[in-house]
Amino acid sequence: MKLSEIKYEVPEELIAQYPLEKRDESRLMVLNRKKQSWEHRIFRDVVDYLQEGDALVVNETKVFPARVIGIKDKTDAQVELLLLRQLEDTMWEVLVKPARKVRVGNRIQITNDFGCDVIDNTTSGGRVVRFDYNGSDFFEVLGRVGTSPLPPYIKREADEIDKEYYQTVYAKKIGAVAAPTAGLHFTDELLEKIKAKGVKVVPIVLHVGLGTFRPIKVEDVTRHNMDSEYYEVPEEAAHDINEVKLNGGRIIAVGTTTVRTLETVANADNLAKASSGWTDKFIYPPYQFKLVDGMITNFHLPASTLVLLVAAFAGKDFILKAYQEAVKEKYRFYSYGDAMLIV
Template identity: 40%
Template sequence: MRVSDFDFHLPPENIALRPAEPRDSARLLRVDPSARDPFADHVVSELPALLRPGDALVFNDTKVIPARLDGLRRRPGGAGAAIEAMLHQRIGPARWKAFARPGKRLAIGDIVEFGGALTAGVEAKGEGGEVILHFSLSGADLDVAIAERGHIPLPPYIASKRPEDERDRQDYQTVYARAEGAVAAPTAGLHFTPALFDALDRAGVSRHFLTLHVGAGTFLPVKGEDLDDHRMHAEFGVIAPETASILNAVKARGGRIVAVGTTSLRLLESAVAADGLVRPFAGETSIFITPGHRFRTADALMTNFHLPRSTLMMLVSAFSGYETMRKAYAHAIGQGYRFYSYGDASLLWRAES
């Protein structure tokens, strides 16, 4: 398949600039490829009724950091230049991989000042504006400085329409976020509230947590037309031994695994063995899921509506079927669903392989 196979037209009015209030009042499109009527319109608060006792929800508990930094390049004997750095992967106590814009203004050895005591040297340059920054601060001191100087990295389709504000610091974070390190939110999880968790508990649906620190690379556009030429940026993830054991037990007794978000699903599929058992995991994954992938873990996927031509559009097409998802997105657009990070959700059931 080609990248253009995953293209579609989205009217601008379907792009959500703020989340629903309350969070679980967002709309939810159920997509079941095996059903006579594969599409049904719900709201997120109805999720407990769409599941059954013994099912297990798997959440990504990563926490978004204010990873967009505005700086000024200083070069001996040269003029300063404004630089935006989007941190996307920590690789040491004082070192981050980042996407710099405009990257062509930076050279190895340059110093970028981000305000106060926060500076960084350009240690290496890669493709597409990627750089390695070695900061003047380290460890917890660096974390504090980034929190003070950084901005919430709103996606371009929101940031181009309105500025970031204090409300985004809460809105662009799940209520269960715990492990700091993501530069983009696991957006399917934004729909959950304490009240919805209580309802799920009463319905006998368990919840379990893994961690995948979402990097900006996940959302980069796919360049060219050949899917085989695209390479995902690595992201760090953890599945605890206890969590892996519990999920395997759920499957063994006939329960269904529901991944909340594509990040949860990608990490589960990175950790599963050939025998279908989820193994404990701690390391990097760069898994790229496209149609033809054989899923071994989740029975269902709760996820938002994704950008055309994106790796996430390819993933959902692999999960529920290419034609099913084309029709599902046409249905969602026609019914006025809100798309992208602050938009509505879908509950996708896995296509029969």
């Protein structure tokens, strides 16, 4: 497939800069693949499209404040660090800005009792650093000085509102540098309504990294390589998913991260195998889905790995028509934008 086949225009004014005060009052476009039709609803109406015996699979990763500012030794130059992944204990892979000024051997001081030494370069242009700090919990220390690294299309600095809203209400396992944004629309009350309808809510984990959003720079999408991200599908989750599948229920995935995780652990019998590890699963048309029967997702950047996955699930032509409709109806796009349910 060619990258140019999945491009479209999104007016600047439709790119959401802030979340709605009430998560479940975002708009919801409901796409029916069989009928090739759509409806316009409010997100809390999603419960009307779920059925007793279905499973709603959610990604309970938790975003940590991965962006920190430090001072480089000797020159006192300001350096921005974006933590990408924990390699071991206090050793992390990071992106640095400005990269040309940060070399192996440099010391970066973030606060009086929190800093790091640059110990290696990465093949992708990042750095490997080793942190040292006073305290028993690294993420607790980081929480006092770091901020959420909002996507570049949000043209403002992260503030207090993002600490609450750039996190799902069911986030539990810390490790993501970006939110699984399809899940931002759920409230505790809406989840209780869904459970009361006889729908299993099944948690899995994929720690979202920047690779999810890394631009595709090749016209032939098969030549694009996804960065690896850590996932966990526990025994209980695999059991619940398989029970629903074998009983004729549907697996509704919340977000592209959940879709990629489920398709990673799908076996030859189209059932889920409990496992954990790293996945670089890249889904684009054509693709035969093994586990996922429906998905909830936001409206994504043109020519991105995210919209390629959605196009593989809904059909390229259908999804492009739906996006044109969304622009016409002035849906809000991207991380803090509106949602789509595809069944």
